[in-house]
Amino acid sequence: MSLKVLQVVGVMNRGGAEAMLMDILRNKPENVHFDFLINNDPARLTDEGSFDKEILAYGCEMLHIGSQLRLGPIKYIRQFMKVVRELQPDVVHIHLNAKSGLIALAAKLGGVKKIIVHCHADIKFRGSLLSRIFNETEMWCQKWLIGWCATDFWGCSKEANLRLYRGKIYEKSLIVNNAISCEVYRTVTEDQWKALRQSYNLPKDAVILGNVGRIVPHKGIAHIVDVLAVLHKRKVNAHFVVAGRNDAVEYVENMMTHAKKLGVDSKIHFLGERADIPVVMHTFDVFVGPALREGFGLVAVEAQAAAVPCVLFKGFPKTVNMNLGLVSFVDDFNPVTWSDNIMQALARKKVEKELILDVIRSMGFDAKENAIKVCNAYTSKS
Known part of the structure; x- marks a missing residue:
């Protein structure tokens, strides 16, 4: 029964x-x-x-x-x-x-x-x-x-x-x-994520900052506009790729107006709602999470499962850190601080995905x- x-x-x-x-x-x-x-x-x-x-x-x-x-x-x-x-x-x-x-x-x-x-x-x-x-x-x-x-x-x-x-x-x-489904992340192939990344039509030297989630103001993605401007001045060809449903049209319009003033509007790309998030995560070089507050923030665990380093605002609880050396937390929205953390994340040694998934499983996720x-x-x- x-x-x-x-x-x-x-x-x-x-x-x-x-x-x-x-x-x-x-x-x-x-x-x-x-x-x-x-x-x-x-x-x-x-x-x-x-x-x-x-x-x-x-x-x-x-x-x-x-x-x-x-x-x-x-x-x-x-x-x-x-x-x-x-x-x-x-x-x-x-x-x-x-x-x-x-x-x-x-x-x-x-x-x-x-x-x-x-x-x-x-x-x-x-x-x-x-x-x-x-x-x-x-x-x-x-x-x-x-x-x-x-x-x-x-x-x-x-x-x-x-x-x-x-x-x-x-x-x-x-x-x-x-x-998260560790098995799904394990089965994502290099051919899959490279084909998706190529479909973004970005330059070969592009550094992809990624975010996944419903677009609403408290997720804070507009803060990344100023970060892009700082990275641009540092000669880093950073692009911001966002996957998620747009539930805040006016917020996004204001964000893009600000981006245009700073000359980085062409570096922001919206994928819309996606069913293939494990593959999308693999296309990122760094996951950025500027959300003001998260109950948990599962997307950060998903990013780690794809072996992608994360730079997160302190609004994410510390429990999203799988202790793999892939996560850093930022206490404010200073774009220079965020840029410094992103540069440090890019320089980190890669972690083997099989090890990551074993750790995620052992920690009960x-x-x-x-x-x-x-x-x-x-x-x-x-």
Whole structure:
């Protein structure tokens, strides 16, 4: 008899939390069945996520529910309980960070015995002072509901758990590693990544600074424009290649206007959303991560798996460092400091990829082994 797990998520586009969940789906035991409840604006419930076709191909059911803000708490709870009655899950696994408390309440009212809240971010609210006050107040209420209704408290890092869980709940919380498929990274061939790199149509002496992820302001990629200008003055032919969905059109336009003023706009290249991230990672000379804050920052582990050195802002937790001599952290956004760190990264001795993957696996960041641990945890007593 299968164990039925309802994954409560947002639209399943490519992102760190979604990539982790997909790796669990791909590697889970056959006796564990997943269904997905997609939370979205009621006007956009038909939006298709990047992973939807693959999820359906695994035999999962995908249901949709409006967002808490749009539906209101009472209507949301009623609709959620209707889904629970229909699917009768043994476990509800919630991936919506600061919105998890009301979902935990709805699951408890629906009779679910094991309710897992999983925090994937070191949550930070942005916007006006009024909106931040509102969001912090709402999250206080959500935290209270989490403590009362959930049975398990997971997070991607110590920082993420500290942000969402209070007191004794934090003491009970677990860090569940975001993980990567070491096998996929092992099978990327030199011919593959060289062909992709050639398709960028860059000069042979180009140094590729790479970034992967959804383009939003707090990911901070605009800071790399000034870094390119400094490297240009140092006679380094650096190019910035970004793979990810553009969710901040105005931000990118302002970034490119600034780049044009500095004369480096031709050195910035957007690949859009990609399904071949392991190959893309291999095309980079240095991975740059200027994100203001990351719950974990799985992309940095992926870069290391491709034997690519990383220069990261201190917003990445130190746990992304696989202790292979491939990672340096920068405390500010001074472009000269970043340029110095990039030059040092380029000069580092190459590390054998097989050794890297063995270390990543031994540290508990392999997706296949992680999926087994997660699925075992579904059946353990809280």
